[in-house]
Amino acid sequence: MASEIAIDHREKAHALLKADAEKIMKLIKVQMDNLTMPQCPLYEEVLDTQMFGLSREIDFAVRLGLIEESEGKLLLGSLEQELSALHEAFTRK
Amino acid sequence: MASEIAIDHREKAHALLKADAEKIMKLIKVQMDNLTMPQCPLYEEVLDTQMFGLSREIDFAVRLGLIEESEGKLLLGSLEQELSALHEAFTRK
Numbered sequence: 347m348a349s350e351i352a353i354d355h356r357e358k359a360h361a362l363l364k365a366d367a368e369k370i371m372k373l374i375k376v377q378m379d380n381l382t383m384p385q386c387p388l389y390e391e392v393l394d395t396q397m398f399g400l401s402r403e404i405d406f407a408v409r410l411g412l413i414e415e416s417e418g419k420l421l422l423g424s425l426e427q428e429l430s431a432l433h434e435a436f437t438r439k
Numbered sequence: 440m441a442s443e444i445a446i447d448h449r450e451k452a453h454a455l456l457k458a459d460a461e462k463i464m465k466l467i468k469v470q471m472d473n474l475t476m477p478q479c480p481l482y483e484e485v486l487d488t489q490m491f492g493l494s495r496e497i498d499f500a501v502r503l504g505l506i507e508e509s510e511g512k513l514l515l516g517s518l519e520q521e522l523s524a525l526h527e528a529f530t531r532k
Contacts, residue, residue, distance in 0.1 A: 355448045358503055395491070402492040403499045410451055412503075 359412035363404060367421050370396045374428045381435055393429060400425070452505035456497060460514050463489045467521045474528055486522060493518070 373393060404418040466486060497511040 355503060355505070362499065362502055398488070398492065399495040402495045406455065406496045406499055409455055410448060410505075412448070 355410075356412050359407045359410075363400070363407060363413065363418075363421060366400050366403060367425055370400060370425055371428060374425075374432050377432055378435065390433075393432075397422070397425065397429070448503075449505050452500045452503075453510075456493070456500060456506065456511075456514060459493050459496060460518055463493060463518055464521060467518070467525050470525055471528065483526075486525075490515075490518065490522070 370393065373389070373396065377389060377393070401422055404413070404421060407413045408415050408418050463486065466482070466489065470482060470486070494515055497506070497515060500506045501508050501511050
């Protein structure tokens with residue numbers, strides 16, 4: 347029972363962070379899809395804010411010992427790659 | 440052993456959030472102390488960013504079931520009070 351709770355925190359932390367990362371990924375994809383539309387605003391600030399929020403969640407989870415630092419870096423890293431691809435595509439436009 | 444881990448997450452979450460809140464409180468106090476100095480910048484953006492970061496950590500801890508929603512609101516609420524007192528003092532200056 348108690349050990350279930352401990353495992354639950356780890357599993358839940360992973361699930362929550364993954365869900366939050368996916369939300370940001372969706373925002374990035376929407377931006378990507380809108381690149382070809384006229385007058386599409388690039389919500390850079392929104393995305394930056396969301397990324398900062400996620401990085402704080404990840405940092406908190408790492409400090410709690412719920413996820414590994416390397417996992418956190420992987421999660422943020424893949425989003426950062428998508429973001430920079432978006433910025434590049436936007437600059438080329 | 441396993442139950443110690445579960446308790447540890449809760450205790451650690453509280454300790455981390457309290458420490459992060461205290462860091463912001465110190466930033467606010469430094470700002471307050473500098474109000475009487477000439478050319479003191481009000482680091483509104485820095486404080487806002489830190490507050491947002493903490494609110495994301497608290498929200499994450501609540502979603503994980505590590506702290507109660509009411510506790511999280513109390514923690515943020517007391518900081519928000521200090522912040523608005525700071526803003527008021529700055530406006531009066």
